[in-house]
Amino acid sequence: MTIFRGTVLDTPDGTAPGGIRLRSETDAALVVVDGRITARGPFAETLRAHPGHDVVDLRGGLILPGLVDTHVHYPQVRVIGALGLPLLQWLDEWALPEEARLESTDYARAVAEEFVRGLVSAGTTTALVFGSHFAAAVDVLFETAARSGLRVTAGLVASDRSLPEPLLTTPDRFYDESTALAERWHGVGRTRYAVTPRFSYSASDEMLDACASVLKDVDGAWFTSHVNENVAEVTAVAQLFAAAEHYVGTYDRHGLLGSRAVLAHNVHATDPELDLLAGRGASVSHCPTSNASLGSGMFPMRRHVGQGVRIALGSDVGAGTGFSMLKEALQAYLVQQLLGPDGLPLTAPDLLHLATRSGALALGLDDVGDLGVGKQFDAIWVRPAVGLPLDVGLRHAASPEDALAKTIALGGPADIAAVWVGGDRLTPP
Ligand SMILES: [Zn+2]
Known part of the structure; x- marks a missing residue:
């Protein structure tokens, strides 16, 4: 049993941004037994009730729930920062040639380590990961993630058209390789399987049927893909699927x-698509730095929330500009500000919820995303170096909300001093 002592901020209530409440306690104690929080309260009182236990002193800085990234591409670590292109050209010139290199398992192993290190050092404790087009590379990702202790849901990426030949597969081969990977990794420790067609632009109806078969045959598997990211992509999908009523319909x-x-993404969503997503209970991963970097557009968050679509945040590395979910939260805020009356004004607690609890809910992880009693101790310690602007900001914060806003505005991987998942302290590979 361990007692973690410090200032704890989290957002346990609510499901959507807009009026999320911040729960804050200064000099609090979190009692953790077998990775789970069993008691929480003022430090002195809690220590008296639990004498003789190890105390980890995290005073100075903030204890926050571990960050949750609901859309991040493992094979794209090395192409982060390729600026200046729209989606389809960026894929052709940067992402897809790099993804083809993961055919080499040695190459994939090096990338998997860089990828997991990127997540852990940014304070991400749970991720829905877009895998590779190569089964051996996906196996390596699962191995590396399992060794790190992260919570990872991922899968083999499916495509049978529109991409360079080395990245293509067949529906039968995809089914066989997916179910074999799922057998090895789904529900094992902290890893789970996700059926992952790249996007319907690169997946025929036969391939999407194979995806449905894997989803049916792997009990409790997740499904992830892209939708309505960029205008040229949306137009191309409409031409490929003349019989579908819209892009969301190609999956549905x-x-x-x-x-x-x-x-x-879902930047260019129509109202019927939002209604359908809400009706299905599906979630949208909002990827704000990627949307800005590729010029994809401004996310209509107000319409998503208004129509009852569940949303969470994703870094979309490598079109996104890094692994930090604090940066994604900031960018989500900035975009809504720029949208003026069409935007949804977001508070710091709304942003923390989007980067933690919303993601956990989207991934069905009920015991993750906040630091209440009964939850897993998935947490980060934000502890900036003395004298840096965030350190100055935290020492002079007017309120817990203000401290959180400063963390979102100024914080990054360098400020994440420690990371735990299920009570285990993670160290990057
Ligand atoms: Zn993506």
């Missing part, structure tokens, strides 16, 4: 959407 007519589905 194969039975792929439900409460275990997470679709990334």
Whole structure:
């Protein structure tokens, strides 16, 4: 049993941004037994009730729930920062040539370590990961993630058209390789399997049927893909699927959407698509730095929330500009500000919820995303170096909300001093 002592901020209530409450306690104690929080309260009182236990002193800085990234591409670590192109050209010139290199398992192993290190050092404790087009590379990702202790849901990426030949597969081969990977990793420790067609632009109806078969045959598997990211992509998908009513429909007519589905982007959503997503209980992963970097557009968060679509945040590395979910939260805020009357004004607690609890809810992890009694101790210690602007800001914060806003505005991987998942302290590979 361990007692963690410090200032704890989290957002346990609510499901959508807009009026989220911040729970804050200064000099609090979290009692952790077998990775789970069993008691929480003022330090002195809690220590008296639990004498003789190890105390980890995290005073100075903030204890926050571990960050949750609901859309991040493992094979794209090395192409982060390729600025200046729209989606389809960026894929052709940067992402896809790099993804083809993961055919080499040695190459994939090096990338997997860089990827996991990127997540852990940014304070991400749970991620829905877009895997590789190569089964051996996905196996390596699972191995590396399992060794690190992260909570990772991931899968083999499916494509059978529109991409360079080395990245293509067939529906039968995809089914066989996916179910073999799922057998090895789904529900094992902290890893789970996700059925992952790249996007319907690169997946035929036969391939999407194979995806539906894997989803049916792997009990409790997740589904993830892309949707409505960029205008040229949306137009191309409409041409490829003349019979589908819209982009969301290309997945839905194969039975792929439900409460275990997470679709990334949805920048150019129509109202019927939002209604359908809400009805299915599917989630949208909002990827704000990627949307800005590729010029994809401004996310209509107000319409998503208004129509009852569940949302969470994703870094979308490598179109996104890094692993930090604090930066994604800031960018989510900035975009809504720029949208003026069409935007949804976000508070710091709204942003923390989006980066933690919303993601846990989207991934069906009920015991993750806040630091209440009964929850897993998935946490980060934000502890900036003395004298840096965030340190100055935290020491002079007017309130817990203000400290949180400063952390979102100024914080980054360098300020994450420690990371725990299920009570285990993680060290990057
Ligand atoms: Zn993506």
